[in-house]
Amino acid sequence: MKRGFEVVSKYKDRGVKLPVRMTKDAAGYDFFAAEDFLLPSIWKFNFLKILYALHKQKNITKTELLEGQKCLKPFLVPTGIKAYMKEDEFLMLANRSSSPLKRSLILPNGVGIIDADYYNNPNNEGEIFVQLVNFGLKDQLIKKGDRIGQGIFLPYLVADNDEGGKETRTGGFGSSGK
Template sequence: MKRGFEKVSSYAAQDIKLPQRATQNAAGYDFFAAKDFVLPSIWKKNFIKVLAALRKGQTINEDEMANAQKILKPYLVPTGIKAYMGDDEYLLLADRSSAPLKRGLVLPNGVGIIDADYYNNDSNEGEIFFQLLNFSLFDQTIKQGEKLGQGIFMPYLTADGEERPQTKRTGGFGSSGR
């Protein structure tokens, strides 16, 4: 087996969808939410107050700034899925083209990268999560089975003369360093 998808053990008995391509020539595999999930709007709480104060050059206290930063933190929406692939491949996660327009949901950095060694890691078994921010005015409820984004298997190249890192992945999401 070269590449594909499996359910993580915590979702093994549940009826969740494996990623699938929507058309014959689709490059991306649609990923689906493993459970209902509420994504709060970034415009809630004191975010607008902090933004207005910063624009006016006013000083913001630490608590208000920390609260505003929390609001801008993306949420991890579970898929219940892990992906296996060749050592020289990765899975590129991308927004659905309609998500920002219809619902205001975006991946904060535009893409996500799932490395081959993320599969079956000790921390979370390699479960793939979609990082999402909700820029709409209202909280958005994502229903189980709803499309979150897409994944495309991609090969990658390495630089000439590079020594292969000897460090092995020991954790899950965000574990390859800061």
């Protein structure tokens, strides 16, 4: 087996959908939400107040600034899925083209990278979460089974004389960014 998807044990027998390509020429596998998830709008926090203060270069408190940053933090929507692949590959998570238009949902950095050694890690079994920000005016209820992102398997290259990559992954989400 070269690459593919499995349901993590937490979601076994809970009707979680494996990612699928919707058309024969599609590069991306659509990922589905594993459960209902309420994604708050960035506008419900003091986002406008902070944005206005920063624009006008007015003094804002550290607490207000932290609250402004909090409203822009992404939320992790569970998929209940893990991905396996060859050592020289990764899974790139990306926005679905319709998500920003129809639902005002985006991956905050545009893409997410799932490394091959994330699969079956001891912290969370390699479950993939899709980071999303809701820039719409209202909170968005993501229903179980809604398409929330897409994943594309890709090979990668390393630089000549590469001396990195000697550590072994010991954790789950975000663990390689110590």
